[in-house]
Each structure stands twice: as C-alpha cells, then as structure tokens.
Amino acid sequence: MTQQRYDVVIVGAGQAGSILAKVISGAGRRVLLLEAGLEAGTDLDAGAAYRTYVGGYLDTFYNASAKVPNSPYPNLPNAQSPNVLNLGAFDRSKPPVLDDEWPPAQDANLRLTSGYFVQKGQEPFGSDYQRAPGGTMLHWLGTTPRMLPNDFRLYTTYGQGVDWPITYDELKPYYEMAEREIGVSGNVAEQNIPGTDAETYGHDYGFPMRKLPQSYLDNQLAAGVRGKSVSLDGTDYELYLVPTPQGRNSTPDARYKYKDSEPRWDSRAGRLVFQKADHPYTPVGSVWDPYTGQRCEGNASCVPICPVQAKYNALKTLKSAFHNLAEHGGTGSITVIAQAVASKIEYDSEGRVERIRYRRYSKPGEPDFEEGVAEGELYVLAAHSVENAKLLLISDACPGNPNVGRHLMDHTTMLAWGLMPEWSGSYRGPGSTSNFPIFRDGPFRSRHAAWISPVDNWGWNWPTLAPDADVINALNAVGGERLFGRRLRAYLRDRIPRQVNLHFECEQLPDWGNRVTVNPRFRDQLGIPRPVVTYDMTQYTVDAFYAARQVARQLFAAAGVEDFSTYNEDNPKSWSHGAGHLAGTHRMGTSPNNSVVDRRQRTWAHENLYLAGCGNMPTIGTSNPTLTMSALAFWAAENILQDLAARRREVNV
Amino acid sequence: MRGARKGTKLMNEVSESGQFLEVSECLTGFSRVELLAAGMAGAYESQLRKVYGDEVVSRLLREVSGVVKDSGGDEAKLEELMLARVFNDETVICAPAKNLAQMWYLGTLIDYTDPTPFVVFKRTTVVSAEAYQQSLVLGDVGAHPAGAKQPGFGSWALGPRPGPPSSQPAPTSKKERT
Numbered sequence: 001m002t003q004q005r006y007d008v009v010i011v012g013a014g015q016a017g018s019i020l021a022k023v024i025s026g027a028g029r030r031v032l033l034l035e036a037g038l039e040a041g042t043d044l045d046a047g048a049a050y051r052t053y054v055g056g057y058l059d060t061f062y063n064a065s066a067k068v069p070n071s072p073y074p075n076l077p078n079a080q081s082p083n084v085l086n087l088g089a090f091d092r093s094k095p096p097v098l099d100d101e102w103p104p105a106q107d108a109n110l111r112l113t114s115g116y117f118v119q120k121g122q123e124p125f126g127s128d129y130q131r132a133p134g135g136t137m138l139h140w141l142g143t144t145p146r147m148l149p150n151d152f153r154l155y156t157t158y159g160q161g162v163d164w165p166i167t168y169d170e171l172k173p174y175y176e177m178a179e180r181e182i183g184v185s186g187n188v189a190e191q192n193i194p195g196t197d198a199e200t201y202g203h204d205y206g207f208p209m210r211k212l213p214q215s216y217l218d219n220q221l222a223a224g225v226r227g228k229s230v231s232l233d234g235t236d237y238e239l240y241l242v243p244t245p246q247g248r249n250s251t252p253d254a255r256y257k258y259k260d261s262e263p264r265w266d267s268r269a270g271r272l273v274f275q276k277a278d279h280p281y282t283p284v285g286s287v288w289d290p291y292t293g294q295r296c297e298g299n300a301s302c303v304p305i306c307p308v309q310a311k312y313n314a315l316k317t318l319k320s321a322f323h324n325l326a327e328h329g330g331t332g333s334i335t336v337i338a339q340a341v342a343s344k345i346e347y348d349s350e351g352r353v354e355r356i357r358y359r360r361y362s363k364p365g366e367p368d369f370e371e372g373v374a375e376g377e378l379y380v381l382a383a384h385s386v387e388n389a390k391l392l393l394i395s396d397a398c399p400g401n402p403n404v405g406r407h408l409m410d411h412t413t414m415l416a417w418g419l420m421p422e423w424s425g426s427y428r429g430p431g432s433t434s435n436f437p438i439f440r441d442g443p444f445r446s447r448h449a450a451w452i453s454p455v456d457n458w459g460w461n462w463p464t465l466a467p468d469a470d471v472i473n474a475l476n477a478v479g480g481e482r483l484f485g486r487r488l489r490a491y492l493r494d495r496i497p498r499q500v501n502l503h504f505e506c507e508q509l510p511d512w513g514n515r516v517t518v519n520p521r522f523r524d525q526l527g528i529p530r531p532v533v534t535y536d537m538t539q540y541t542v543d544a545f546y547a548a549r550q551v552a553r554q555l556f557a558a559a560g561v562e563d564f565s566t567y568n569e570d571n572p573k574s575w576s577h578g579a580g581h582l583a584g585t586h587r588m589g590t591s592p593n594n595s596v597v598d599r600r601q602r603t604w605a606h607e608n609l610y611l612a613g614c615g616n617m618p619t620i621g622t623s624n625p626t627l628t629m630s631a632l633a634f635w636a637a638e639n640i641l642q643d644l645a646a647r648r649r650e651v652n653v
Numbered sequence: 654m655r656g657a658r659k660g661t662k663l664m665n666e667v668s669e670s671g672q673f674l675e676v677s678e679c680l681t682g683f684s685r686v687e688l689l690a691a692g693m694a695g696a697y698e699s700q701l702r703k704v705y706g707d708e709v710v711s712r713l714l715r716e717v718s719g720v721v722k723d724s725g726g727d728e729a730k731l732e733e734l735m736l737a738r739v740f741n742d743e744t745v746i747c748a749p750a751k752n753l754a755q756m757w758y759l760g761t762l763i764d765y766t767d768p769t770p771f772v773v774f775k776r777t778t779v780v781s782a783e784a785y786q787q788s789l790v791l792g793d794v795g796a797h798p799a800g801a802k803q804p805g806f807g808s809w810a811l812g813p814r815p816g817p818p819s820s821q822p823a824p825t826s827k828k829e830r831t
Contacts, residue, residue: 423795485735
C-alpha cells in the first residue's frame with residue numbers, strides 16, 4: 001500500500017490541533033490529523049454528533065456518582081486520561097523519589113501508580129486532561145482572560161521565572177484571532193486590570209459578543225465590598241470585581257470590527273489576515289444543530305459538560321474547518337485518523353522527522369492494534385503538554401535537550417469558602433462570571449506569586465462536594481446533629497443558596513524539578529510508556545497562599561461573609577487544588593539551552609517539527625491558558641504556512 | 654383468575670405507594686404534591702426494595718407511619734420518635750431511611766455495608782439519569798440540577814423568587830392514613 005504523504009501531520013484533535021488543521025487546510029494544504037480518542041467523537045454530522053454528545057457524554061454525566069471533569073467522557077484503556085479521582089491513592093507515607101531514575105526494587109514504593117499517571121514527587125499533581133476528539137476543551141470552564149504585558153517579561157520586571165521570547169504586543173493580533181475563533185463574550189471597557197491600560201486591548205477593540213450577565217451572587221458580593229479595601233504587607237488594595245471574558249455565547253455585539261470574517265492565509269502578505277466581511281458576527285451553535293446553544297442557557301455544568309454547547313469547544317473549530325473546505329473548495333483537505341495513538345517520532349541523521357508511527361486500535365476495550373505510519377512535510381505535536389513531552393521522550397526526540405518534560409506548571413489554586421449574609425442564588429449560571437483582578441500584577445510579584453480570584457457561582461461544590469455533602473452529612477449526623485424531614489429541608493434552604501467560594505489561582509513558576517518523564521516499566525495497554533510525574537511547590541507559591549488567606553479573611557469580613565474554610569496548617573502545599581492548566585513541558589525560549597522550541601514554535605532540534613499547546617508557554621501568569629494557547633496556535637499555523645511556502649519556493653527554484 | 658390477580662396487585666401498589674409517599678414526606682420534608690411532581694416515587698420504591706428487600710422496606714414504611722401516628726402532629730415528639738425508632742444506627746431501617754431521603758434529594762444512594770472510609774461520592778450510586786435530573790435539593794433553593802432544567806439566558810442574574818414554595822418549609826401532613 002502506498003503511504004499517502006501530507007503537507008502537515010498533526011497529532012491531536014484538541015484545541016491547538018483543530019485550529020492548526022483549520023487554518024492550514026484553509027490555505028490549500030493537505031492535513032492529516034491523528035487522534036487517540038474514539039472515532040465516533042470525530043463524526044460531526046448532525047445525527048452522529050448528537051448521539052455521541054447528548055446520547056453518550058451527557059447521559060454518562062447524569063449517571064456519574066462523582067461528576068469530576070472527565071466523568072462524561074470515555075476513559076479508554078488504550079488512550080487513558082489522568083483522573084482526579086485517582087489522587088486519593090497518593091500515598092504520602094512513602095518517600096518521594098526525586099532522582100530521575102529509580103531501581104526496580106523501589107517500584108512498590110512509588111507514591112501513586114494507579115490510574116494513568118505514575119507519581120513519585122513531593123506533592124501530588126492534581127490536574128487532569130482528556131484524550132478525546134475535542135480534547136480537554138470538552139470540559140474547560142470557558143474563561144478567556146488574556147495574559148498581561150508583564151507576564152511576558154516576568155524576569156525582567158520582577159526577577160522571577162523567565163521572559164517569553166515574544167511580547168504581549170507581538171501576540172496581540174493572534175489574541176484577536178483566538179477571540180474570534182472561540183467566540184468571546186465580554187466587555188473590554190470593564191477590564192480594569194493592574195498592569196494594563198487602554199492600549200492593552202486597544203481603543204477600537206471589542207469582543208464578538210457582549211458580556212455575559214454577572215451573577216446575582218457577584219452583584220451581592222460587589223455591593224458588600226464596595227468602597228472597602230484589604231491590606232497586604234502595608235499596602236492597601238481597593239476591592240472590586242470585573243466581569244470575566246468568556247468563551248460562551250451571549251448577545252452578539254454589532255460593533256465587533258471583524259464581523260463574521262475569519263483570519264485566513266494571505267499568500268502575498270505571507271501572513272494571516274481577517275477577510276473583509278459584510279455580515280455581522282453570529283454566535284456558533286452546537287455541532288449537531290446551529291440553532292442549539294446560540295446563547296448560554298444557564299445549565300450551570302460548564303465543567304464537565306455544556307449540554308447545549310453554548311460554551312465553545314474545539315469540535316466547533318473542527319466542524320467549521322470542514323465546512324470551509326466544502327464551501328470554498330480548493331486543494332486543502334483534512335484527513336482524520338482516529339483511535340490512532342502516536343507511539344514514536346522517527347527522524348534521520350540530520351534531525352529531519354521522517355514519520356510518526358501510531359498504534360491504531362479497532363475496539364475501545366481491546367488491546368489489539370495495527371501499526372500505522374504518518375508521513376508529511378511538516379509535523380506538529382498538539383496532543384497536550386504532557387502527551388507531547390511523553391512522545392518526545394519516548395522517541396528520544398530533541399536529543400540531549402534537558403528541557404523536554406521540565407517546567408511542568410499549573411495554577412496552584414487555594415480556595416476560600418463561606419456563607420453570604422443573605423440568599424445569593426448559588427448554583428446558578430456559568431461556573432464563574434466575575435473575578436477580583438487586584439492581585440494579578442504588582443510589585444509583590446518579586447516576593448510571591450500573583451493570582452486571579454474568580455468568584456465561583458457553584459457554591460461549595462469544589463471545596464466540599466456540596467450540595468451532595470450537605471445532604472449526606474446532615475442525614476448521617478456528620479459535623480452536627482442528625483437532620484431529616486422539615487428541619488433538613490429548612491437547613492439546606494438556608495445554607496445552600498448562601499454558599500460562596502473564591503478561587504485564588506496562583507501563578508506557579510517554571511521549576512526545573514517539576515517534570516514529566518517516562519519509564520519503560522510503566523506502560524499502557526498498547527505498550528506505550530505512561531507519564532511519570534514529579535511535582536512540588538516552592539516557597540514563592542506557598543507565600544502566595546499565606547498572602548491570599550490574609551486577603552480572603554479581610555474580603556470575607558468586608559462583605560459580611562461567614563468564613564467556613566478549613567486548611568491543614570501542617571502542610572500549606574495541601575491547600576493547593578489543581579486547576580487543570582497544565583503548561584510548560586516543552587517551552588519556547590531563546591536557545592536550545594533554555595527551551596525546546598523557538599519563538600516560532602518550532603523545535604530547535606528538528607527543522608520540520610513544531611509543537612503546539614500550553615507546553616510551549618514559558619510562564620502562565622494568572623490567565624486560564626486556553627486563550628493564550630489558542631493565540632499561539634494561530635501564530636504557529638502562520639509560521640508553518642510561511643515555512644511551507646518557503647519550501648515550495650526552494651523546490652520551484 | 655388472571656384478571657383478578659392483576660387487579661389485586663394494582664390495588665396493593667397504589668396502597669403501598671400511598672404509604673411510600675407519606676413516609677417520604679416525613680423523611681424529606683417535601684409535600685406529597687412536590688414529591689409526585691418529581692415523578693420518581695415508583696422508581697425509588699422499587700430501587701429501595703431491590704437493595705433492601707421487601708421485608709425491610711415494609712418494616713421501614715410501617716415504622717415511620719407508626720411514628721407519624723404516635724406523634725399526633727406534635728413536631729417535637731415526631732423528631733424524638735424518629736430519632737429513636739428510625740434514624741437509629743442500631744436498627745436495620747436506619748440505612749434505608751437515609752437512602753430514601755437521599756434519593757429524593759440527590760437521586761443517589763449510598764452503600765452503607767461498604768466498610769471503606771466514608772467519602773461522599775465513593776460508595777454512591779446514581780439511581781438513573783432521570784433520578785439525577787429530578788433530584789430536589791437544588792430546585793428547592795431556586796437553582797436546578799447542574800446540566801438539567803436550565804432556566805435560560807441571564808436567569809442567574811435574577812434575585813430570589815418571592816413567595817411559596819421556596820420561602821417556607823413544607824408542612825408535614827397531619828392527616829392519618831391507613
């Protein structure tokens with residue numbers, strides 16, 4: 001059988017992979033997309049997409065006893081995903097194994113081996129991701145703040161972490177592309193964030209859709225803190241909330257300057273440009289029905305699943321990619337091979353990637369597979385920050401580069417929860433509609449981490465598993481007297497709608513010791529090594545927790561919130577919850593000594609291998625990373641198209 | 654006679670489920686109308702019988718009915734008798750009583766025979782997708798089960814709905830039933 005050769009081979013049909021496939025195929029190129037998840041999830045015809053998503057994922061969610069982020073989606077033995085439920089097995093009684101290798105005798109002493117991740121570090125790594133068509137975007141919350149200008153020059157400004165090899169201003173046009181693709185709702189004028197000014201978004205810029213209404217809880221809290229301040233290290237900070245930009249459908253804004261146009265490759269200009277458009281922006285509905293999901297309907301289940309797909313996910317981008325190809329014709333194409341788990345990158349003596357091998361399974365539960373080979377001119381790994389690092393390590397790609405798999409970051413998230421003085425309507429609306437931006441930037445960043453502080457609209461669900469825990473504990477007399485009947489009902493009515501939870505999502509710096517490795521002794525069902533994670537937090541993070549607690553106490557007091565937060569005082573690192581913002585494992589930089597990819601997202605070691613996704617981010621600031629990662633995917637797509645054009649010219653000469 | 658047997662069985666189901674609803678009212682604090690509106694009485698009664706057997710469930714229903722009767726409409730007395738005779742870990746009807754209330758509130762039940770340490774979701778079973786969607790806890794506070802019964806764009810910005818039923822606890826029926 002003759003192996004078809006593609007212009008670009010992309011591993012992973014998640015957010016980055018879908019954007020890359022759309023832009024590159026839209027420029028007339030032939031794209032192959034390898035996806036580890038189930039084939040059913042890639043069928044975006046109306047009937048099939050409805051069956052998979054509503055009949056499958058949503059129903060599984062309803063039936064899941066623990067409605068954790070991965071709960072609606074298939075947990076595939078052949079393409080496992082890490083699951084937060086496995087963290088319960090992290091065994092602190094065993095010593096951490098901090099060196100890179102360990103003798104076989106110590107296998108039994110590893111702190112966590114059940115589930116997909118093997119964990120051996122000081123602290124459990126508490127975040128998951130999803131290996132499925134659409135990727136982890138299926139269960140993202142939908143929060144889309146941009147990173148701040150100082151986030152790109154953290155070392156220069158505050159002497160911490162590293163600078164990015166690109167600036168905020170350089171990334172800005174790609175942020176606009178990402179906001180168009182995702183469909184961001186928000187109000188630019190209200191983004192009063194430290195370290196920004198009117199130029200940050202730009203005078204003439206607005207989001208495609210108007211801001212989502214802020215929750216009743218947000219407004220109660222805002223009224224409670226109005227005119228009040230908190231004090232930290234001798235500085236007073238005025239308390240205020242801003243509406244959070246979000247990737248979920250709201251009312252279209254007629255003033256949106258790009259209207260319904262999309263960024264497309266302009267071969268003469270050699271870059272991506274928004275086409276001229278006459279029609280106003282229209283929200284993008286669900287993949288099975290364009291009239292479903294035109295507005296957020298308040299399902300209050302964004303994580304793990306939006307039942308109507310008013311919340312953006314990567315499948316929408318993939319669907320529109322196919323739509324564009326059908327509409328505009330031309331030479332571009334996207335071929336998807338699903339149930340194909342990339343297993344090895346092979347490259348020649350000059351470092352040129354020759355092929356990517358994959359193992360394609362025919363039945364989800366069974367380990368039988370056929371070996372396949374994908375060949376193209378250029379290759380992109382867009383399989384997730386951990387999966388990309390894993391594949392590079394398995395393949396001994398980027399040989400000798402010690403940065404591969406290093407600098408694993410997350411937003412270390414401390415929670416603070418309490419009861420509002422009055423009924424506040426908790427458990428309604430998108431997961432979060434407002435945030436306290438006060439500590440996102442400032443001189444304190446030279447001493448401790450910055451954080452963003454979203455208001456959680458879903459009560460104590462995250463910190464205590466409420467409301468289930470409230471009911472079950474009351475019936476079982478846990479933490480108080482036994483309640484049933486009318487008294488139970490009255491208790492729940494009083495308590496549940498007053499529950500408020502604040503996140504303190506702290507920036508984690510790129511630490512050399514936080515890393516992903518592989519060890520041939522730990523393999524998945526297809527025989528592919530599983531990720532081995534070593535993780536810890538530094539004093540920079542812990543000091544942010546202490547500072548955040550001071551702020552939380554003062555903020556709650558100002559708003560009349562009764563504090564119910566409890567913390568293990570013996571180990572402040574245990575206050576951290578994983579935010580699912582895995583980043584940094586193959587970061588970009590200025591040389592192979594400090595990074596895996598260059599500023600154009602291309603590996604230093606392999607001239608035809610690009611990496612995409614949050615793994616490229618040198619730091620994560622205080623922004624949920626999806627928007628920035630999407631902007632970087634547009635930037636990578638543009639660079640790849642320039643690269644392809646240059647190669648074509650060489651051939652023609 | 655086939656027809657007669659069927660008729661008898663139907664009568665029994667109606668009468669049992671009448672008692673089932675009376676007991677559910679007492680355990681949950683929701684009124685019969687609210688419980689009927691959830692449409693889950695039959696499913697929860699069969700689930701309970703499946704897990705605990707007819708004998709234990711009948712005993713639970715008898716005991717709670719007896720307590721309601723013996724309390725004579727006195728709230729304090731009802732509380733005291735329920736804690737002594739039903740919500741008492743010494744008795745076999747305690748676990749099914751807790752689970753019956755939990756099913757109405759959450760659509761889930763817990764395996765109390767599982768000896769592993771108590772974690773809210775670990776020994777929990779969702780009765781069905783429908784049970785989750787009909788769980789009462791969040792609807793009773795002006796919200797709705799996450800991912801179901803969505804109230805519409807912008808609804809989350811609105812304040813509390815005035816008046817009953819969301820502002821007052823439901824009254825317990827004082828009427829005796831046989």
